[in-house]
Amino acid sequence: MPVVELAGVNKAYESKVAVRDLSFSIDAGQMFGLLGPNGAGKTSSIRMMMGITMPDSGQISLFGKPFERESLQRVGYLPEERGLYKKMKVLQQLVFFGELHGLTPSEARKRATDWARKLEIDDALGKKTEELSKGMQQKIQFIGSVMHDPGLIVMDEPFSGLDPVNTKLLEQTLIELKEQGKAILFSTHRMDQVEKLCDSICLINKGEAVLAGRMREIKSRYERNRIIVEFEGSAAFLESPEIAEAKNFSGHAEIRLKEHGDAQKLLHEASAAAIIYRFELVEPSLEEIFIQTVGGKADA
Amino acid sequence: MRNTMLIAKREYLEQVRGRAFRMTTVGVPLVFALIVGVGYLSSLNLGAGKHLAVAATDSLMASEVKAQLLGDKNAKTKVDVLAPATAIDRTALVGQVQSKAIEGFLWIDTTPGQAPKATYTSQSSGDFITGGRLKSAVNHALLDAHLTGGGMKHADADALVDGVSIDTFQVKKDGSVVKSNAQASFWKGYVMAILLSMTTMIYGMNVARSIIQEKTSRIFEVMLAIAKPGDMLAGKLIGVGAVGLTQIAIWLVAGAAILFSPIAAAILTGDFAVHVSWTETILFPVYFVLGYLLYSSLFAGLAATCETEQELQMYMPLAAAPTWLSFSLILLVINDSNSFWSVAASFFPPTAPVIMFLRMASQIPPAWQFAVSIALLLVSIWAVLWVSARLYRVGILMYGKRATLPELVRWLRYS
Numbered sequence: 001m002p003v004v005e006l007a008g009v010n011k012a013y014e015s016k017v018a019v020r021d022l023s024f025s026i027d028a029g030q031m032f033g034l035l036g037p038n039g040a041g042k043t044s045s046i047r048m049m050m051g052i053t054m055p056d057s058g059q060i061s062l063f064g065k066p067f068e069r070e071s072l073q074r075v076g077y078l079p080e081e082r083g084l085y086k087k088m089k090v091l092q093q094l095v096f097f098g099e100l101h102g103l104t105p106s107e108a109r110k111r112a113t114d115w116a117r118k119l120e121i122d123d124a125l126g127k128k129t130e131e132l133s134k135g136m137q138q139k140i141q142f143i144g145s146v147m148h149d150p151g152l153i154v155m156d157e158p159f160s161g162l163d164p165v166n167t168k169l170l171e172q173t174l175i176e177l178k179e180q181g182k183a184i185l186f187s188t189h190r191m192d193q194v195e196k197l198c199d200s201i202c203l204i205n206k207g208e209a210v211l212a213g214r215m216r217e218i219k220s221r222y223e224r225n226r227i228i229v230e231f232e233g234s235a236a237f238l239e240s241p242e243i244a245e246a247k248n249f250s251g252h253a254e255i256r257l258k259e260h261g262d263a264q265k266l267l268h269e270a271s272a273a274a275i276i277y278r279f280e281l282v283e284p285s286l287e288e289i290f291i292q293t294v295g296g297k298a299d300a
Numbered sequence: 301m302r303n304t305m306l307i308a309k310r311e312y313l314e315q316v317r318g319r320a321f322r323m324t325t326v327g328v329p330l331v332f333a334l335i336v337g338v339g340y341l342s343s344l345n346l347g348a349g350k351h352l353a354v355a356a357t358d359s360l361m362a363s364e365v366k367a368q369l370l371g372d373k374n375a376k377t378k379v380d381v382l383a384p385a386t387a388i389d390r391t392a393l394v395g396q397v398q399s400k401a402i403e404g405f406l407w408i409d410t411t412p413g414q415a416p417k418a419t420y421t422s423q424s425s426g427d428f429i430t431g432g433r434l435k436s437a438v439n440h441a442l443l444d445a446h447l448t449g450g451g452m453k454h455a456d457a458d459a460l461v462d463g464v465s466i467d468t469f470q471v472k473k474d475g476s477v478v479k480s481n482a483q484a485s486f487w488k489g490y491v492m493a494i495l496l497s498m499t500t501m502i503y504g505m506n507v508a509r510s511i512i513q514e515k516t517s518r519i520f521e522v523m524l525a526i527a528k529p530g531d532m533l534a535g536k537l538i539g540v541g542a543v544g545l546t547q548i549a550i551w552l553v554a555g556a557a558i559l560f561s562p563i564a565a566a567i568l569t570g571d572f573a574v575h576v577s578w579t580e581t582i583l584f585p586v587y588f589v590l591g592y593l594l595y596s597s598l599f600a601g602l603a604a605t606c607e608t609e610q611e612l613q614m615y616m617p618l619a620a621a622p623t624w625l626s627f628s629l630i631l632l633v634i635n636d637s638n639s640f641w642s643v644a645a646s647f648f649p650p651t652a653p654v655i656m657f658l659r660m661a662s663q664i665p666p667a668w669q670f671a672v673s674i675a676l677l678l679v680s681i682w683a684v685l686w687v688s689a690r691l692y693r694v695g696i697l698m699y700g701k702r703a704t705l706p707e708l709v710r711w712l713r714y715s
Contacts, residue, residue: 047521050524050525051525052521052524052525069528072525072526075525077522077525077526079521079522079525080521081518081520081521082518082521082522083514083517083518083519083520083521083522084517084519084522085310085314085517085519086517087314087318088310088314096306096310097522097526099306100303100306100307100523100526100527101526141522144522145522
C-alpha cells in the first residue's frame with residue numbers, strides 16, 4: 001500500500017494550469033524526488049498533498065485512504081516558504097508544533113530535546129528564534145516537521161540555505177529516517193542530491209509529469225553516450241567525427257558522442273594520438289537527463 | 301477545537317509575556333487619567349484671569365455689572381469701570397484693547413425708553429466663556445435694577461436673581477428614588493465608552509498586526525499543514541481577545557481597589573459620587589467581547605489581503621469610522637437616550653457597544669433592547685467572520701502582490 005498516491009490530479013488557477021493529470025505514488029521506506037524547473041508545479045502539487053489547496057479533479061490518498069485532514073497528523077511538512085515565530089523561544093516553539101501534531105507537552109519537550117541534540121543545536125533551545133542564524137532556524141524547522149514521528153515526510157527544497165556540513169548532516173538524517181521505513185518526498189533543484197538520495201523521481205514541467213519512475217530504470221532508458229578520457233599527449237582525437245561535444249580540461253576530457261557515434265572507433269583514434277589512462281563510457285547524469293528532457297521548455 | 305485552543309494559548313502567552321502588554325496595562329490608565337486630569341484642571345481656569353473694562357452710560361448699572369463679575373470667584377476677573385461713558389471713551393477703550401492694556405470691554409447703553417444694548421469688544425473673537433459670563437452679569441444687573449427700582453430690598457433682589465439650585469433624582473426600576481448626578485453619570489458613561497472603543501480597537505489591531513507578522517514571517521504554510529485556516533483564525537481571535545479581557549480584568553480590579561480606598565471615598569462623594577452598577581460591570585466585558593470580535597474579524601480579513609503593516613494602516617481610518625460615528629452621536633444620546641435615533645444607534649452593530657454605554661449612563665435601557673442589540677451584534681459577527689475567513693484562507697498564502705478588488709471578489713467566490 002503506497003503511503004501517498006496521486007491519481008490524475010489537476011489544478012488550475014484562473015487561466016493558468018498549475019498541475020495537469022499528475023500521478024505518482026510513494027511507498028514506505030522510499031525516498032522520492034519531485035523535480036522540475038521553477039514554476040513547473042512542484043509546490044502546487046505538494047500543497048495539494050498537504051490539504052492547503054484542493055485539487056480541481058483527481059484523487060490524493062494518504063496512508064491508503066482518500067485525503068482527510070486527520071491523516072496530516074502522520075505527515076511532516078517542511079515548506080519552501082519557511083517561517084518560525086521570531087519572538088518565541090526555540091523549545092517553546094517546538095513543543096507548540098509537537099502539541100499541534102497530537103503529542104503531550106512532556107513528550108513534545110523530550111523529543112524536541114533529543115532531536116536538538118542529534119542535530120547539534122541543543123544550545124539554541126533556550127534562545128529566541130530571531131537570535132539564531134538562518135541555518136539554525138532551518139534545522140529547527142526540520143525538527144518541527146519530524147519530531148512527531150510521521151510516516152510521510154514532505155520537504156520542499158530542504159537543503160536551501162544550509163552550509164555543506166549541515167547539508168551532509170541533514171542528508172544523513174534523511175537516510176536514517178528512510179531506513180526506519182518513512183516515506184520521504186522532497187523537491188529540489190540540486191540534481192546531485194536527488195541522484196545520491198532518491199530511489200524514485202518524478203520530473204514535472206509546465207504542470208505535467210514528463211519523466212517518472214525508479215532512478216535506475218530511468219537512467220537505463222538513456223543511451224550511454226558520455227565518455228570520460230584521461231590522457232597524456234595530443235588532444236587531436238577530440239576533433240573526431242564521432243564526437244558531438246567535448247570539453248578538455250588539460251588531460252581530462254568529457255565527451256558526448258553523436259547519436260550513433262562509435263566509442264570503439266574513438267578509443268582507437270585516442271590511443272593512436274595519446275597515452276590513455278582512463279577511457280570510461282558513463283551513463284548520463286540526472287542533470288543531463290533533466291536538461292535534455294526539460295531544456296528549452298522551462299518557463300523560468 | 302484542540303488546535304484552536306493551542307493556537308489561542310500560544311497567542312495569549314506571547315502577548316501577555318510581551319513588554320507591550322505590561323506597558324499598556326500600566327500606561328493606558330495613566331495616560332487616560334492624565335488626559336482627564338489635565339482637561340479638568342484646564343477647564344477650571346477657562347476664561348479666568350481676564351482684565352476687562354465695563355463702560356456704561358449708567359454708573360449704577362456699570363457698578364452692578366462689576367459686582368456681578370467680581371462675585372464669580374472662579375473667574376478671577378479684574379474689572380475697570382468707566383461711567384458715564386462717552387463716544388470718546390469708546391475710542392480710547394478700543395485703543396487699550398489694541399495695545400493689549402485690557403483684553404476687552406463691555407459697552408452697555410441704557411438709554412431710557414429703549415431696550416438696553418450691550419456689546420463686547422475684545423482681542424479674541426472666539427472667547428465664548430467670557431461672553432457667557434458677561435451676558436449673565438448684565439442680565440443679573442438689569443434684573444436687580446428693575447427689582448430694586450420696584451421697591452424690593454437689594455439683598456432680596458440678589459437672592460431672587462441668584463435663583464435656586466436643582467438637585468436631580470432618578471426613579472429606579474424597583475421604584476426607589478435615588479439622588480443622581482447627571483454630570484457624573486455622563487462622564488462615567490463617556491469614560492466607559494472610550495475605554496470600550498479603545499480596547500476594542502487596540503486588540504482588533506493586534507489581531508491584524510499578528511496576521512501581517514505571520515504572513516511576513518511565512519509561518520502560515522507550516523501552520524496550514526497542521527491546522528485548518530478556520531481553527532487558526534479562531535485561535536487568534538480567542539487568544540488576543542483573552543489578552544484584552546485579562547487587561548480589562550486587571551484595570552477593573554485595580555479600579556475597584558482604588559475606588560474603595562479611603563482616599564477615593566473622601567474625594568468621590570457628593571457631586572463626584574460615581575456609581576457603577578452590576579449591569580454595567582457585567583455588560584462591559586460582554587460588549588467588549590462582541591465589539592472586539594466584530595472589529596477584529598473585520599481587521600483580520602483586511603490584514604490577510606495586505607502585505608505590510610503600512611498598507612494595513614491605510615485602511616484603518618476607514619475601518620474605525622463607526623467608532624468615530626459613535627462619539628459624534630454623543631449629544632444626540634445625552635439629549636434623549638430613549639429617542640428613536642439613540643435606540644437605533646444602540647442596535648446598529650458597529651456603533652452598538654459605545655452607544656449602549658452612553659445610553660446606560662443616563663438610564664439603563666430595557667432588557668429587550670440589550671437582547672436585540674446583542675443578537676444583532678452576534679449576527680453581524682457571524683457575517684463578517686464568514687467573509688473574513690474566506691479572505692484569510694486565500695490571502696495568507698498570497699505573497700508579494702497587493703490584491704485588487706476583483707481578486708478579492710474571486711477569493712470570496714472560490715475559497
